[in-house]
Amino acid sequence: METLEQIKARLEAALPQAKIEILANECAAGERSLLVDAASAFAVAKFLRDDAQLCLDYCSNVTGIDWPDKELTEKIKVKQVVDGVEKEVEEVKKSLRPGFLEAVYHLYSMELKHGPVVLRMRTVNRTDQTHLPSLTPLWRGAEFQEREVYDLYGVIFDGHPDLRRILMWDGFKGFPMRKDYVAPDDFEYEPTPHDEVLEQAKKHYSTEVKA
């Protein structure tokens, strides 16, 4: 199979409006992925599927990732004039990276027996602009998995034929796989509490004592 750089170059030639980025992966497997902007994601995916050299006809996996707001700290060396002498002073610059939701697609080719190509799409934020294009019209197998991502992360897939909750019941509020989801406190009793459960147990025991 072509390298990701080659694929990116061909994509950019075929679809000049698409914004494509190669994301590095720091983990041991080091599998890099293509980050596509939501507006051109459908066209990019269609190209990946229909291109004769790639022919990625099988979408094996769709998953979601929740990236909450993150405070980034950067150390920058700034030149400052202290007592008439110019000095280099280290300054810590803080910036806030707003959170977003991500959908990840693993694409393989059954025809040419290669893969995977990892495709990622990101929403604008985690609250009101959580729309992404659905790739179910291209890979029918993505239907249930996109429903699962919708159910657990709250990504709304535009163009999905039947976007409903799949694992949780219909009246459920919230998206349980998000980092900030708080499950209802239904602590009862734990014989050997530890970690988070211990904290929960302490909370319940202390109220018992007060009452």
Place this chain on the structure above:
Amino acid sequence: MIEAGLKNELQKQGVYVTTLEDLYNWGRANSVWPLTFGLACCAIEMMAASMARFDLARFGAEVFRPSPRQADLMIVAGTVTKKMAPLVVRLYNQMPEPKYVIAMGACAISGGPFKQGYNVLKGIDRYLPVDVMIPGCPPRPEALIHAIMTLQEKILNQKLTGPDRPRHLNADVPGEFPVPAYGEHDLEPPNNPEVWQPPAIKR
């Protein structure tokens, strides 16, 4: 009531004496028909228990019925999610009396490894009167057979009259259990207080 010693002595002479209670319970205990009903990997062990190698038929419990109307025993084999719990209770309500429940495996008795999760019931005993609980993840077929034998023992020792008589002979006790509704995050109510009360924390 006939003495056990006299009963044995008569049996040696080829005279069999029994009570209606014993006969009734003996008949019930040896033809417990379970509901074909599996929720997770415990169901695989349940299937193994009913097949040739472990042969649940030796205990009269091999007739797995696909309809709750024909079943005596519900084997809750596997993880009961909050989404599935109302359906389990409804199936139980549809079974005719006398009916029994075996909670099979760590998930069915306590939520198991998913206990602290957001979508798993912390034990089916919150909604149903469980007769036998089998620990294990999953329990081996022998454990299920042991549970069936324990249940048979329980059935054999049931008194048909008096205040301790089973539910199906007591008109005052309701045979149906309320089906929980789906709430916004949890089931409503989170347990049936008539069946289960949270353990009191002693400090």
